[in-house]
Amino acid sequence: MSTNRRRATTWLALTGLMGAAAITGSTAAVAAAAAEMPVYQVRSVGLTQDQATALQRAFGLKAVQRAEDGSVSFADESTYLRVPGLDLGAGQPDESGAATTQTALDVDSLKRLRAIPVEDATKKALETLRGVGLLPANATPTAGQTTFEVVDANQQAVVTAPLDTAVSFAFTLGGVPLEGPGAKVRIAFDGQGAVAGLTYAVRGLLSGPSVPVLTLDEGRDRCAKVLGSSVRPTGVSYVYEAPPLAEKVDRIEPGLRCDGVNSDGAAVQSVIVGAAVDARLPEPGPADPPREQSSFTPQWTNRVDVGSEGTGPCSGLPWTAANLASFNNRFTSAGVPVQFSWVNHNAWERDFKDPVFAGGQDQLYADDVDMTYWQGHGSPTGFSFAGCSSNTDTFLSNNDARWGNRDVEWMSLFTCSILQGTSGGQSWATRWGRALRGLHQINSFDTVSYHSAVHGGKFANYLVRTPFLWWNRPMKVRDAWAQASIDTQPATVRWATMGPIGGGGLANFNDYFWNKGPVGPDTLPSTGYWRISGSS
Structure with a gap:
């Protein structure tokens, strides 16, 4: 086995997710049957320099930026989200x-822009990542186009042009979504099929011991406490949250994604809180002194x-x-x-x-x-x-x-x-x-x-x-x-x-x-x- 192949296999094994279950229904069905969910141990963070270099060569990039935390990014200044x-x-x-x-x-020029089909972009992303052993086994691709729209003063459409075709990956841990800045793989292809932008930030994880978690009904009560009296919870689901790679953590614990609508009818930003029975709720922190009603000088x-x-x-x-x-x-x-x-x-x-x-x-x-x-x-x-x-x-x-x-x-x-x-x-x-x-x-x-x-x-x-x-x-x-x-x-x-x-x-x-x-x-x-x- 080659050195690069051996490194790639080791990295995939570290995720502990080879053959992990795909999402086959609601996350409630995945975890509701048991009152416990596993905690995942962090075994590696980001890519090594050799892996970053392999990623760069596989996609034909002139260079990639590997940050200290092991995340990798690339944006081609001549093509990334370019608008004529x-x-x-x-x-x-x-x-x-x-x-x-x-x-x-x-x-x-906008009217002449073309983008590669989502099927082609998805295939290219999958094959390239798989070829260098950097396709996480728990990743599912979705693809879509970034668009630029122009309407006239009467809001009538003039043109809608595709700027790129982006392939983003959704992650799961045992069938439960893994979401956050520390679980990101996204590749954007320009109209000629070259990579215009790339983001890669993942951790290697191993399934560890399980912890007791709230049921979704109990989770709704916890969400209500966090969201406050002005928000009506509309949905609660299990999730694992992946913080930025720069945030040093040694485990990824089960969470609850809280969705809702406030008293004005506005959709609330989704908030993730701990799902473990003994998880601590976010602390509000000290309150700032009240503002003065007096005038303010521009x-x-x-x-x-x-x-x-x-x-x-x-x-x-x-x-x-x-x-x-x-x-x-x-x-x-x-x-x-x-x-x-x-x-x-x-x-x-x-x-x-x-x-x-x-x-x-x-x-x-x-x-x-x-x-x-x-x-x-x-x-x-x-x-x-x-x-x-x-x-x-x-x-x-x-x-x-x-x-x-x-x-x-x-x-x-x-x-x-x-x-x-x-x-x-x-x-x-x-x-x-x-x-x-x-x-x-x-x-x-x-x-x-x-x-x-x-x-x-x-x-x-x-x-x-x-x-x-x-x-x-x-x-x-x-x-x-x-x-x-x-x-x-x-x-x-x-x-x-x-x-x-x-x-x-x-x-x-x-x-x-x-x-x-x-x-x-x-x-x-x-x-x-x-x-x-x-x-x-």
């Missing part, structure tokens, strides 16, 4: 006086800055404070000030509402920074503060949003279903188009998303990281949102970004964060809207 555009030269300076670069959509718009808000334990989201802190800390370390960061009862609807509407004060907060990041519950028509605050009410409706008429370029909403394709007979463009009043992009999701303590930090890092050789360059804003979502969300979650199209096809789909690459001028949606969406 036309360079129109310098644009009007931003309100801060910063130089801008005009780019127009190349609709004719900052000068010529300062590059960010802000963040989110609802936490008061809305059943235990890790919001940690997630916002990861976003804030990464920007602070890059020298970008965080103007405000409000959590729980201090997160207010009025901070996102335009002052043209009663009580609105977004000119002091969400529209007074260059980027605002939000985490909480949402729906196709807005996001919710229910259970946490009611200043001025508990739901920021799409009809109350007018963003970009002061400062904000990028509104990044880590919540559910904001950019869902259609809802209530209205498209994403119909619902949110009127909110774009100089705003360059809304980054959010097409589907329900999963609660995360690390998404904000990953997103910020992709935006502001310092170049090193070929692989650590900052990403475009939309690409950074996509990659942070790919890193942290299951394959079933679809991320999305939308923006306006101005005269002559002017659009800000290629924006970088300030001082990290070109940024377009503020643009009103005089001729239409664009949206990119893809699977995680």
Whole structure:
């Protein structure tokens, strides 16, 4: 047996999942028959350098980045989520006086884009991974295309073009889903079948002793305690959660995935808690002192800055404070000030509402920074503060949003279903188009998303990281949102970004964060809207 083959066989054996049961029904059927579920012991983390090199050669990549935690990633700068555009030269300076670069959509080139069939992409991914012994036996592929849509000012379709065909793998442990940043294999192929992007982050696991777990009925009660009084649980299922590889753990324990709807009717982010009978519930942490109702002085718009808000334990989201802190800390370390960061009862609807509407004060907060990041519950028509605050009410409706008429370029909403394709007979463009009043992009999701303590930090890092050789360059804003979502969300979650199209096809789909690459001028949606969406 060759050395590479021997290493691959050892790695597969370490997973302890050769011939593991596939999902044949609900996860309840898998585990409900017994009052116990196994704990899986971590035996290896990530890939060795030899395995990373084998992966690189098998897919014909010029190089791959292997992180210290053993995860591997690759993004081809020339093809990854590439959208054809036309360079129109310098644009009007931003309100801060910063130089801008005009780019127009190349609709004719968009109409000519083609992607390889999902069957071909799936076969190629399976055969290549299997050939180097890096196809986990507990992985099931699903494939879909990342699309770029253009609609006109009347929301009539102009073009929907495929940017790539992505193959994502879902994992199971004994028939129960294994989900999280530490269980990710995703390969995106461009129109010629070459790899445009790759993410590989897995642990080798061995089944260990079993522990008593709650039944799903008992689990519903535990979910209700975590989700709080403002959320009605709608589904409980067994799951194993795989934290990021950088998080040093020696075991993977059984969990419960809690789904629900809050009092505003907004779908809640899925939250995972321990399923073991003696598992500890998340601690809410110390409460911040109440905000003052007094006036707040806007900052000068010529300062590059960010802000963040989110609802936490008061809305059943235990890790919001940690997630916002990861976003804030990464920007602070890059020298970008965080103007405000409000959590729980201090997160207010009025901070996102335009002052043209009663009580609105977004000119002091969400529209007074260059980027605002939000985490909480949402729906196709807005996001919710229910259970946490009611200043001025508990739901920021799409009809109350007018963003970009002061400062904000990028509104990044880590919540559910904001950019869902259609809802209530209205498209994403119909619902949110009127909110774009100089705003360059809304980054959010097409589907329900999963609660995360690390998404904000990953997103910020992709935006502001310092170049090193070929692989650590900052990403475009939309690409950074996509990659942070790919890193942290299951394959079933679809991320999305939308923006306006101005005269002559002017659009800000290629924006970088300030001082990290070109940024377009503020643009009103005089001729239409664009949206990119893809699977995680």
